[in-house]
Every structure is written in structure tokens, then in C-alpha cells.
Amino acid sequence: MPDAVKARMIAVPDALLHPYTDLQPPFPGGLSGVHDGDIGRHKRHGKPADCPPPQVDGPVATLPGRYMYGGPLFIHYGHFITESLGRLWGLSPADETYGPVDGVVFLPxxxxxxxxxxxxxxxxxxxxxxxxxxxxxxxxxxxPVRVESLIVPEQGCGLGMPSLPAFRRFVAARRREKHSPHKxxxxxxxxxxxxxSLLGESLLAARLAAAGFFILRPEEYPxxxxxxxxxxxxxLVFAEGSALHTMLLVPDYRGRVYIVRRRNNAQHFRxxxxxxxxxxxxxxxxxxxPQLFGQARWGHAMTDIRMVLHCxxxxxxxxxxxxxxxxxxDAVEADLLRYIDLARTADGLRRDNIEPFLAAVEVTGFAMPAFRQAYARHIMPRRA
Structure with missing residues (x-):
């Protein structure tokens, strides 16, 4: 997005906020009664994703003072980075159009x-x-709460959206000098x-480590x-996942980024x-x-590890x-066996996905005897 784009910010007196009751579009909740170019709406892929409710009847508590609106609060790491931090650029001294605030209000x-x-x-x-x-x-x-004076910055980043220059300036100013030796x-x-995950990923990581790569497991570092x-x-070579969103906090990166994908959802990251x-x-x-337990988006993927490393x-x-x-x-088989062991004791076994899972594995040629035996021993008894 060109730097000429100017981020907007408005002040809303006596603003009414509703906590979100769901964070799947359309989000019920948000900021009521603000229609200044949808500046108060939460957006995904450039379009409003929430549905602010109407004014409420009866008494509502008031939060005195001047606060900034942070938008919805997600606890999933990728969504938190991408969708909960986008308005914080309004805290930058260069962008404090309305002066300092007492705090930031997020809607969990x-x-x-x-x-x-x-x-x-x-x-x-x-x-x-x-x-x-x-x-x-x-x-x-x-x-629901009324805020005496609410400063509403435009959403500076979001899922499937380029970030605003004001957001990039804000996060760039927070970063220390570079010290890591890993190239x-x-x-x-x-x-x-x-x-x-990517089945067999340990082999991919091991071969890259032997060639001089530093292996970053983000959950192990602040x-x-x-x-x-x-x-x-x-x-940077990423196994596709939430850690890619951390690049929003590295807005002036000029190296090369490779993504080993596991889903067809490039529209979220690209x-x-x-x-x-x-x-x-x-x-x-x-x-x-398909995923054998848990949420549908937790499905695994197989990739051509040899092709990735060769390229x-x-x-x-x-x-x-x-x-x-x-x-x-061997690497894929080891992960399949570990995964089946997890499915054996997991709650919420997705029985409707068992046959598609087996068919997908069969197509790849990875339906090894050990896998079949583990499936028969641990999954079949639970299908009754």
C-alpha cells in the first residue's frame, strides 16, 4: 500500500460498545452507531465482518475518561496479531490527533x-x-458499556488485507537494533x-539445520x-501457519520468504x-x-520434501x-503413527473423516503396513 495513504481517526462522544458474542462472521457486537466510512467496523479482506447491534434499552455503565478503541480481542495467536493489534497505531505520538488516552478498550x-x-x-x-x-x-x-470519549483509529491491518503505513511506522518504531546472527x-x-502440521516435517527441519539454518519454534521465544x-x-522458510502473521511486526523486511504450504488459503497471507x-x-x-479430531481447520498436509529441499x-x-x-x-510414517496415537485418546473423534483420511493417505502411497496396523488397533474399535 503506498505511503501516501492517510490513516483516519475519529472521536466518538458517549460511545456504546458491545462485547462480541461470537468471533465468526458476522461478528455480533462491536461499536454502535458509527457510520463514518465504516471506520469503526471490524474488517476482513477489506470488507466489514461484524454486525454492530442497535442501541440498548435500560441503564448502561459508563467508563469515564478518554479511551482508544482496540476492536475485537482474539486469543488465537495468528488472529490476535493480525486482527487485534491493527488500531494500536493510534498510540503513536505522531498520530495522537486527540491527545493522550487513559487506556485501550478491547472487546473479547x-x-x-x-x-x-x-x-x-x-x-x-x-x-x-x-x-x-x-x-x-x-x-x-x-x-455493554458507554465510553465518555472514544478515539477510534482506522483498522491498520487485518486478515487478507495489506497494512496501513501508519501501522507499519508504529511497529517499526518499537523494534530494537538487529542482533540475531542467523541469516x-x-x-x-x-x-x-x-x-x-506437515507430516514428515522433522526430516525437512533436520536437513535444513545441517545446511546451516537456525530452526525457530516460535512458541519457545518471547x-x-x-x-x-x-x-x-x-x-526465511516458513511451514505455513500463524507464525507468518508475525511478519506484520517486521514491516521493513527485505529478505526472501519461502512458504511451505499445507492449505489452499494463500488469500489470508499473500x-x-x-x-x-x-x-x-x-x-x-x-x-x-482431513482432521481425525478437533476442528476441521486442523487438518494435516503432505508435501514433496525432496522437491522443497532440492529447490x-x-x-x-x-x-x-x-x-x-x-x-x-519413514518420516511421514512416524508422524502418522504419532498422530493416530493422539487420535486414540482424543475427545471428539471425527468419524465422518476416517474414510476420507484413509483414502487420502492411500493416494499418496504412504499406506504402510505399520500405519494400517495402528489404524486397526486404535481407530477401528472406536468406530462401533
């Missing part, structure tokens, strides 16, 4: 029962602190086999260290990365597998050891 999902900063997950608190926002300045109403970084999802590692690298001017190249997933070897000029096909089969 009502069922999460977030009443204060102590209820936040640790990564959320650290991210707010990294961006210069002390936890004691955060307000999370659990019921080649692989961002891993190896610890997320229970949710969604946000400031993650940003430093990402910003300092010349080449506009963000291209809006940052990042050179992005993608490796498509070979096969996507990186040629593009980067590194001595990457490309594995034999048998090595790939």
Missing part, C-alpha cells in the same frame, strides 16, 4: 471471561508490552502435530526475540506479505488430509542434503 468474546490483564495469555501480555502498552491500561468490558531461518510447526530473529535473517513489499515464493502442499538447494546455493524417498516415507 463473552464466553472467554476475560475481565482484566491477569486473564490474558502470556504471549498476549508480552506482545502488548513489546508495543509499549502496559497491561494496566487495558480494559475488557464484559457487558537462514526455518520457522517450524513440529510441535503442532496435535493441531495441524515476541521481541522472534521479531529480532526474523528481522535479522536474509532468508495480501499481508505483498503489502509489506516482501518477495514471497510458495511450495504447494501435495495432499491435504532451496538450487535457489540459495547451499549444500542441502536432499533425502532419498525412503527417508521421506
Amino acid at each position: 468474546l463473552t464466553k472467554l471471561e476475560i475481565a482484566g490483564a491477569d486473564d490474558l495469555r502470556a504471549y498476549m501480555t508480552r506482545t502488548f508490552e513489546y508495543l509499549g502498552l502496559a497491561p494496566d491500561r487495558l480494559v475488557f468490558p464484559s457487558a 537462514y531461518v526455518y520457522v517450524s510447526r513440529e510441535n503442532y502435530l496435535h493441531k495441524a 515476541i521481541a526475540e522472534q521479531v529480532d530473529i526474523l528481522a535479522s535473517a536474509d532468508v 495480501p499481508q506479505l505483498q503489502g509489506l513489499g516482501i518477495d514471497v515464493r510458495e511450495f504447494d502442499a501435495t495432499v491435504m488430509l 532451496l538447494r538450487l535457489e540459495l546455493g547451499l549444500d542441502i542434503d536432499v533425502p532419498q524417498r525412503r527417508d521421506c516415507i
Whole structure:
């Protein structure tokens, strides 16, 4: 997005806010009665995704003072980074059109029962602190509330949207000087086999590590260290996932980014990365597998690990050891067996996905005897 674009900000007296009762579009909740170019609406892919309710009848508590509107509060890491931080650019001294504020009001999902900063997950608190926002300045109403004076900045970033220059300036100003020595970084999802991952990813990570890549498992590092590692690298290779959204906090990155995809949802990431001017190249997933338990979006994927490593070897000029096909089969088999072991004890086994899962595995040629035996021993008894 060109830097000539000017982010907007308005002041709303006696503003009425409703906590969100759902964070799936259309979101019921939000800021009522503001129609100034939809500036108060929460957007995805450039379009409003919420449905602010009408004025409420009866008495409503009032929050005295001047506060800034932060929008919905997500607890999922990727959505939190992408959809809950976009209005914080209004805290920048250069953009404090209406003067300083007493705090920031976020609207959490009502069922999460977030009443204060102590209820936040640790990564959320650290991210707010990294961006210069002390936890004691955060307000999370659990019921409709009127705010004496509410400053509403335009949403500076969002799912499937390029970020605004004002947001990029704000986050760039928070970053320390680069100190990480790692020039080649692989961002891993190896610890997320229970949710969604690339089967056989440990082999991919091991071969990259042997070639000099630093393996970044984001959940093991505070946000400031993650940003430093990402910003300092010349080449980033991501196993596609929420960690890609962290690039919103590295707005001036000029290295190369490779994405090993596991889903056909490039529309979520590509506009963000291209809006940052990042050179992005993608490796498509070979096969996507249905999830045997948990949410549907937690499905796993298989990719051609040999092809990915061969392409990186040629593009980067590194001595990457490309594995034999048998090595790939062994790595995928190991993850399949681990996954079945998780499904064996998991609540909510998705029986309707069992046959599609088996069919997808069969197509790949990875239906090994050990996998069949594990399936028969652990999954079949639960289908009765």
C-alpha cells in the first residue's frame, strides 16, 4: 500500500460498545452507531465482518475518561496479531490527533471471561508490552458499556488485507537494533502435530539445520526475540501457519520468504506479505488430509520434501542434503503413527473423516503396513 495513504481517526462522544458474542462472521457486537466510512467496523479482506447491534434499552455503565478503541480481542495467536493489534497505531505520538488516552478498550468474546490483564495469555501480555502498552491500561468490558470519549483509529491491518503505513511506522518504531546472527531461518510447526502440521516435517527441519539454518519454534521465544530473529535473517522458510502473521511486526523486511504450504488459503497471507513489499515464493502442499479430531481447520498436509529441499538447494546455493524417498516415507510414517496415537485418546473423534483420511493417505502411497496396523488397533474399535 503506498505511503501516501492517510490513516483516519475519529472521536466518538458517549460511545456504546458491545462485547462480541461470537468471533465468526458476522461478528455480533462491536461499536454502535458509527457510520463514518465504516471506520469503526471490524474488517476482513477489506470488507466489514461484524454486525454492530442497535442501541440498548435500560441503564448502561459508563467508563469515564478518554479511551482508544482496540476492536475485537482474539486469543488465537495468528488472529490476535493480525486482527487485534491493527488500531494500536493510534498510540503513536505522531498520530495522537486527540491527545493522550487513559487506556485501550478491547472487546473479547463473552464466553472467554476475560475481565482484566491477569486473564490474558502470556504471549498476549508480552506482545502488548513489546508495543509499549502496559497491561494496566487495558480494559475488557464484559457487558455493554458507554465510553465518555472514544478515539477510534482506522483498522491498520487485518486478515487478507495489506497494512496501513501508519501501522507499519508504529511497529517499526518499537523494534530494537538487529542482533540475531542467523541469516537462514526455518520457522517450524513440529510441535503442532496435535493441531495441524506437515507430516514428515522433522526430516525437512533436520536437513535444513545441517545446511546451516537456525530452526525457530516460535512458541519457545518471547515476541521481541522472534521479531529480532526474523528481522535479522536474509532468508526465511516458513511451514505455513500463524507464525507468518508475525511478519506484520517486521514491516521493513527485505529478505526472501519461502512458504511451505499445507492449505489452499494463500488469500489470508499473500495480501499481508505483498503489502509489506516482501518477495514471497510458495511450495504447494501435495495432499491435504482431513482432521481425525478437533476442528476441521486442523487438518494435516503432505508435501514433496525432496522437491522443497532440492529447490532451496538450487535457489540459495547451499549444500542441502536432499533425502532419498525412503527417508521421506519413514518420516511421514512416524508422524502418522504419532498422530493416530493422539487420535486414540482424543475427545471428539471425527468419524465422518476416517474414510476420507484413509483414502487420502492411500493416494499418496504412504499406506504402510505399520500405519494400517495402528489404524486397526486404535481407530477401528472406536468406530462401533
